[in-house]
Amino acid sequence: MKYLDEYRDHRIARALAAEIVQSTTRPWVLMEICGGQTHTIMRYGIDELLPREIELVHGPGCPVCVTPLETVDKAIALAMRREVTLVSYGDMLRVPGSRSDLFRAKALGADVRIAYSPIDAVKIAAANPDRKVVFLAIGFETTAPANAMAAWQARYKGISNFSMLVSHVLVPPAIRALMVSQTNRVQGFIAPGHVCTVMGCKEYEDLVRDFRVPIVVGGFEPVDILEAVLMLICQLEARQLGAGEARLENQYVRSVSYQGNLPAQQLVEEVFEIADQKWRGIGSIPRSGLRLRQEYAAFDANRVFDLGEITVDEPADCISAQVLQGLKKPPDCPAFGIRCTPENPLGAPMVSTEGACAAYYHYRRHTAAS
Amino acid sequence: MSAKTIVEKNFDFSCPAPLPAKDTILLGHGSGGKLSAELIRDIFLPAFQNPVLARLDDQAIVNVNGQRLAITTDSFVVKPLFFPGGDIGSLAVHGSVNDLAMGGATPLFLSAAFIIEEGFSIDELRRVVNSLRRAAAEAGVQVVTGDTKVVEKGKGDGLFINTTGIGLVPEGVDLSADRARPGDKVLLSGSIGDHGIAILAQREGLEFETQIQSDSAALHTLVADMLGVTSNVTPDMRCMRDPTRGGVSSTLNEIAERSRVGIELDESSLPIHEQVRGACELLGLDPLYVANEGKLIAIVAPEAADAVLQAMRRHPLGAEAQIIGSVKKENPGLVTMRTPFGTTRIVDMLAGDQLPRIC
Numbered sequence: 135m136k137y138l139d140e141y142r143d144h145r146i147a148r149a150l151a152a153e154i155v156q157s158t159t160r161p162w163v164l165m166e167i168c169g170g171q172t173h174t175i176m177r178y179g180i181d182e183l184l185p186r187e188i189e190l191v192h193g194p195g196c197p198v199c200v201t202p203l204e205t206v207d208k209a210i211a212l213a214m215r216r217e218v219t220l221v222s223y224g225d226m227l228r229v230p231g232s233r234s235d236l237f238r239a240k241a242l243g244a245d246v247r248i249a250y251s252p253i254d255a256v257k258i259a260a261a262n263p264d265r266k267v268v269f270l271a272i273g274f275e276t277t278a279p280a281n282a283m284a285a286w287q288a289r290y291k292g293i294s295n296f297s298m299l300v301s302h303v304l305v306p307p308a309i310r311a312l313m314v315s316q317t318n319r320v321q322g323f324i325a326p327g328h329v330c331t332v333m334g335c336k337e338y339e340d341l342v343r344d345f346r347v348p349i350v351v352g353g354f355e356p357v358d359i360l361e362a363v364l365m366l367i368c369q370l371e372a373r374q375l376g377a378g379e380a381r382l383e384n385q386y387v388r389s390v391s392y393q394g395n396l397p398a399q400q401l402v403e404e405v406f407e408i409a410d411q412k413w414r415g416i417g418s419i420p421r422s423g424l425r426l427r428q429e430y431a432a433f434d435a436n437r438v439f440d441l442g443e444i445t446v447d448e449p450a451d452c453i454s455a456q457v458l459q460g461l462k463k464p465p466d467c468p469a470f471g472i473r474c475t476p477e478n479p480l481g482a483p484m485v486s487t488e489g490a491c492a493a494y495y496h497y498r499r500h501t502a503a504s
Numbered sequence: 505m506s507a508k509t510i511v512e513k514n515f516d517f518s519c520p521a522p523l524p525a526k527d528t529i530l531l532g533h534g535s536g537g538k539l540s541a542e543l544i545r546d547i548f549l550p551a552f553q554n555p556v557l558a559r560l561d562d563q564a565i566v567n568v569n570g571q572r573l574a575i576t577t578d579s580f581v582v583k584p585l586f587f588p589g590g591d592i593g594s595l596a597v598h599g600s601v602n603d604l605a606m607g608g609a610t611p612l613f614l615s616a617a618f619i620i621e622e623g624f625s626i627d628e629l630r631r632v633v634n635s636l637r638r639a640a641a642e643a644g645v646q647v648v649t650g651d652t653k654v655v656e657k658g659k660g661d662g663l664f665i666n667t668t669g670i671g672l673v674p675e676g677v678d679l680s681a682d683r684a685r686p687g688d689k690v691l692l693s694g695s696i697g698d699h700g701i702a703i704l705a706q707r708e709g710l711e712f713e714t715q716i717q718s719d720s721a722a723l724h725t726l727v728a729d730m731l732g733v734t735s736n737v738t739p740d741m742r743c744m745r746d747p748t749r750g751g752v753s754s755t756l757n758e759i760a761e762r763s764r765v766g767i768e769l770d771e772s773s774l775p776i777h778e779q780v781r782g783a784c785e786l787l788g789l790d791p792l793y794v795a796n797e798g799k800l801i802a803i804v805a806p807e808a809a810d811a812v813l814q815a816m817r818r819h820p821l822g823a824e825a826q827i828i829g830s831v832k833k834e835n836p837g838l839v840t841m842r843t844p845f846g847t848t849r850i851v852d853m854l855a856g857d858q859l860p861r862i863c
Binding site: 135138142144147148176177178179180182183223224225227228237238240241242248250356476477495496497498499500501 | 528778782785787835840845846847849852855859860
């Protein structure tokens with residue numbers, strides 16, 4: 135398959151890995167931000183191809199994992215209302231809230247449906263004027279344009295029985311929060327290629343300058359990740375020799391431009407505004423999320439349904455905050471694979487297959503144990 | 505969000521208690537994954553316990569007057585009823601015929617029970633029945649008994665069919681999921697994921713450049729050809745399974761667990777059609793977990809593997825057959841996969857159905 139097979143070619147991958155080995159002279163800690171990248175690393179065993187000196191730390195970029203418990207609880211509570219049809223991306227249905235999940239709500243009679251696009255939820259609303267259709271609009275900048283388009287279309291077409299329960303997170307504020315943390319170990323970032331396809335690379339310039347940390351926008355296939363690692367290592371090793379400043383580079387040039395997708399950004403800007411946001415497993419990060427603008431209040435499920443303020447604490451024995459900062463690896467957790475499994479997750483990174491703990495559980499139990 | 509105020513409206517959020525005991529049937533209980541296995545282990549096996557059932561194969565094999573009789577039953581709830589490459593009628597035949605064939609049995613008779621929702625079109629019913637009749641004739645089995653029930657509008661989903669199959673197991677044939685041994689080879693009869701993706705594409709209105717066809721087919725003649733080239737004296741054919749719900753992954757995990765062995769797959773040898781790969785990439789699905797209705801997996805002694813593979817490739821339903829892996833003593837109960845990068849990973853059993861990813 136074009137644009138896929140060449141990026142999964144094991145000969146190219148091994149050649150890159152050999153170059154990384156040659157270029158590495160000392161230990162480096164790198165973080166891949168996106169859960170999709172974590173998934174690829176675990177699925178193909180990319181970390182096993184790297185020299186021992188390079189440690190890959192798995193970032194907070196799994197949209198399903200970082201959606202706060204409260205949002206899941208609210209979605210379930212909405213779904214349980216007789217007049218509501220709750221529409222969601224498929225992988226949110228198994229995510230546990232504090233007491234239940236959407237699959238269980240469905241089993242108890244809630245009208246819960248999976249959509250591949252938020253526009254489908256608008257269509258369901260248009261076709262069922264007697265139902266109140268709520269779309270669970272979660273994700274990073276990647277899904278923001280499609281979610282914004284759903285709200286925009288509903289407003290444009292006057293579909294008043296449609297609303298969205300929004301829990302949107304943004305990558306750059308999360309990187310900033312990691313970098314200012316006292317315990318930060320990360321020396322270079324692989325930025326998420328899909329997010330940057332929408333937003334471009336430009337908003338990462340400030341982070342590179344403020345923290346003098348190299349950032350490479352990377353893709354999601356094995357060759358992409360290895361090439362991004364090589365680009366980071368080349369920068370880090372060169373700086374070690376006094377050559378050059380930290381730079382922003384783009385490995386994922388087949389998809390990402392410096393400016394990004396401007397019409398998509400405009401649409402997001404028109405529908406959403408930046409707000410403080412809670413991340414499951416991490417806590418609240420200032421200005422790290424999106425909420426619907428006042429003009430779209432009529433489509434904001436939080437306002438339409440008067441759900442109130444709800445706070446739920448994470449289970450205390452989950453070490454996800456340390457995992458997501460790269461201070462610990464998932465198998466270091468005493469609960470890993472025992473009290474915490476993908477079927478009964480204690481915390482965020484075990485929730486979706488793209489979460490770091492779930493990726494270790496699904497792909498690495500055999501080596502983690504030995 | 506304003507600080508830590510907890511305002512309870514219609515529901516109580518305040519205490520993050522663990523999830524409740526599993527007291528409700530979820531769709532995942534029908535997925536063929538871990539939830540299905542739990543249901544069988546906790547509810548059904550203790551209720552009916554007997555040595556025949558305890559084998560947990562796709563069919564029961566019982567002795568009647570010196571003859572070994574294979575019995576199986578399967579219910580079909582597919583939506584849509586008609587899909588590229590088949591329909592619920594032909595599927596109801598292929599499903600039960602294949603479950604018999606996986607025990608090495610020659611399929612002979614079927615029952616067919618129809619649960620029909622009030623308001624269902626008689627014309628559609630006729631189409632389904634005709635298709636069932638044709639599929640049975642092609643497979644050389646007779647539908648010898650049946651049942652009809654009609655449920656109120658809204659109490660069914662158009663049409664459900666149950667078929668029960670009966671066949672005879674030839675002498676010397678003894679196939680079971682607990683017979684895999686280290687060194688054995690894992691054979692797969694052809695490309696994976698075709699049925700599940702064809703159904704999904706039809707149900708969700710997804711369009712691809714070329715239409716993906718379900719692989720729904722009766723496999724008993726392929727099985728007969730495979731058994732024809734193996735020795736009955738030292739049974740080289742250990743086990744056969746058709747990887748339906750839960751896909752290749754669930755089937756192999758069951759075999760690994762029942763035989764207490766590890767199974768290692770070679771990723772580059774997995775036959776997957778280009779359109780199916782594309783659809784899976786697009787939807788964030790893994791073809792190893794997608795259902796098949798016309799494929800089989802065979803665990804074969806190493807010395808017989810090549811002969812069986814050649815026999816499979818000579819049969820039209822096995823033309824794309826491959827050796828996809830081998831049985832190991834390491835990692836008992838686990839299925840692992842060797843990637844083209846020389847690394848290995850686990851191929852896990854899913855809890856419930858595979859879900860499309862967000863991005």
